[in-house]
Amino acid sequence: MSLETVAEDIREEARARAREIEADAEERAEAIVAEAEADAAEIEAEREREVEREIAQEREQRLSSANLQAKQKRLEARRDVLEDVRERVEAEIAGIEGERREELTDELLAAAAEEFDEDASVEIYGRADDEAMIAALLESYDGYEFAGEYDCLGGVVAESEASRVRVNNTFDSVLEDVWEDNLKEASTRLFEQ
The missing domain is CATH 1.20.5 (Single alpha-helices involved in coiled-coils or other helix-helix interfaces)
Structure with missing residues (x-):
């Protein structure tokens, strides 16, 4: 090779x-x-x-x-x-006027009076436009006097210094209770689907 x-x-x-x-x-x-x-x-x-x-x-x-x-x-x-x-x-x-307003105010005043002792000195406050009506209603309550105006739709606020009790029986407070109790039902009726 x-x-x-x-x-x-x-x-x-x-x-x-x-x-x-x-x-x-x-x-x-x-x-x-x-x-x-x-x-x-x-x-x-x-x-x-x-x-x-x-x-x-x-x-x-x-x-x-x-x-x-x-x-x-x-x-x-x-x-x-x-x-x-x-x-x-x-x-x-x-806008409630006349006898109807007086009847409602009287009922609210009577309900407020139930919260105080008979001999209590109670000051009542109400809407300025209702002063004369409230003063007339107070004539049948001993120890009660109109003490001044309260910004509300109507009704009364009752106070007693001695018992330190304050009762708000205004149309506003009644409306608030009714409104809260019926808000769901009103809403359902208004907005049914």
């Missing part, structure tokens, strides 16, 4: 080994690229799912916020209507 033949065999072996290494490297490169592409596809799919979740969450938050705002607007409108109704009722009560 000549030197040239040995050199040619070595070169051929080197070329074969180089082709093997190159094929192996290409195979590994293809595997790496395929794995990278699979990872990229998974990352992309996960990101799409995440974006879809964020969109759904944002949509839900906006819908919830819009529903809350609508509910608040409805409640505000109902409150406004109820305030208007209350103002109308107060105006009607303030």
Whole structure:
């Protein structure tokens, strides 16, 4: 075997080994690229799912916020209507005149008098426009006197220093009790759905 033949065999072996290494490297490169592409596809799919979740969450938050705002607007409108109704009722009560006003005031005065001892000295307060009427009603009560005006729709406030008792029997206090007791029913009637 000549030197040239040995050199040619070595070169051929080197070329074969180089082709093997190159094929192996290409195979590994293809595997790496395929794995990278699979990872990229998974990352992309996960990101799409995440974006879809964020969109759904944002949509839900906006819908919830819009529903809350609508509910608040409805409640505000109902409150406004109820305030208007209350103002109308107060105006009607303030407008009660004549015998009816006197009868109601007398009933409230009698109910207040029940809270005091017979010999008590009681000061009565009432609406300025009702002073003459209240003074006339007080003539049948010993120890009772009109002591001044009280800002109210009508009725009386009775006080006794000795017993430290104060009774608020104004039209306002009666209205407040009736209003509180019947607010739910009135609201239901006004806003039936």
